[in-house]
Amino acid sequence: AQSVTQPDIHITVSEGASLELRCNYSYGATPYLFWYVQSPGQGLQLLLKYFSGDTLVQGIKGFEAEFKRSQSSFNLRKPSVHWSDAAEYFCAVGESTNAGKSTFGDGTTLTVKP
Amino acid sequence: DVKVTQSSRYLVKRTGEKVFLECVQDMDHENMFWYRQDPGLGLRLIYFSYDVKMKEKGDIPEGYSVSREKKERFSLILESASTNQTSMYLCASSLLGQRYGYTFGSGTRLTVV
Numbered sequence: 019a020q021s022v023t024q025p026d027i028h029i030t031v032s033e034g035a036s037l038e039l040r041c042n043y044s045y046g047a048t049p050y051l052f053w054y055v056q057s058p059g060q061g062l063q064l065l066l067k068y069f070s071g072d073t074l075v076q077g078i079k080g081f082e083a084e085f086k087r088s089q090s091s092f093n094l095r096k097p098s099v100h101w102s103d104a105a106e107y108f109c110a111v112g113e114s115t116n117a118g119k120s121t122f123g124d125g126t127t128l129t130v131k132p
Numbered sequence: 133d134v135k136v137t138q139s140s141r142y143l144v145k146r147t148g149e150k151v152f153l154e155c156v157q158d159m160d161h162e163n164m165f166w167y168r169q170d171p172g173l174g175l176r177l178i179y180f181s182y183d184v185k186m187k188e189k190g191d192i193p194e195g196y197s198v199s200r201e202k203k204e205r206f207s208l209i210l211e212s213a214s215t216n217q218t219s220m221y222l223c224a225s226s227l228l229g230q231r232y233g234y235t236f237g238s239g240t241r242l243t244v245v
Contacts, residue, residue, distance in 0.1 A: 050231060052233050052234075054233075054234075054236075059238075059239075060238055060239070061136075061222055061224075061236035061237050061238045061239050062175075062222070062224075062234070062236045063236070064233040064234065064235075067231070067232070067233050069231050108174065108175065112233075114229065115229065118163055118182075118226055118228065118229050118231075119165075119177060119180060119190070120165075120177075120234065121177075122167075122174045122175040123174055124172060124173065124174035125174055
């Protein structure tokens with residue numbers, strides 16, 4: 019069975035500082051990996067995805083993530099955080115089947131200090 | 133702008149009521165999903181469907197059923213609502229194989245009293 023671990027429940031960074039959110043996954047085959055962001059009271063929005071090829075993937079809003087197979091990790095990064103990045107972030111691993119179920123981590127809440 | 137629309141943002145229902153949560157997508161996606169989101173528990177899959185009239189149980193299907201009579205519509209049914217079903221319910225859709233990820237609705241916050 020697939021699973022996702024986000025070790026950090028809550029992270030606080032200063033505006034303009036760099037950010038890294040950690041994600042570790044467990045999946046038997048080559049995974050589809052995703053990061054989503056959720057603003058308060060809203061649904062989730064896809065930030066970026068990985069399913070093959072270049073292990074460093076670029077997403078929207080200046081985010082990037084790196085797939086490291088040896089570490090079973092897919093960490094999300096941003097060089098300079100903006101106050102509007104404050105939200106909850108979810109990592110997900112998806113089955114590479116037609117049904118394509120995804121399993122989500124418990125989320126990391128990002129607070130941005132002025 | 134493509135979207136997934138959930139019919140209600142907020143619902144308050146009484147224990148024992150039959151509750152219908154509706155979700156409609158306009159992207160011609162094959163797959164549709166219902167998740168519930170609770171603090172500290174992340175998103176948990178209730179049911180999903182990869183074709184009209186097809187449905188599969190997710191991780192927590194107990195107390196729920198679903199209906200997919202048309203490709204664009206996926207309904208979640210609480211047969212007899214209970215207080216432990218108070219939660220945020222999120223609908224999502226995707227293309228087959230979901231290589232492009234999910235598109236989510238804005239969610240329905242259900243309170244059962």
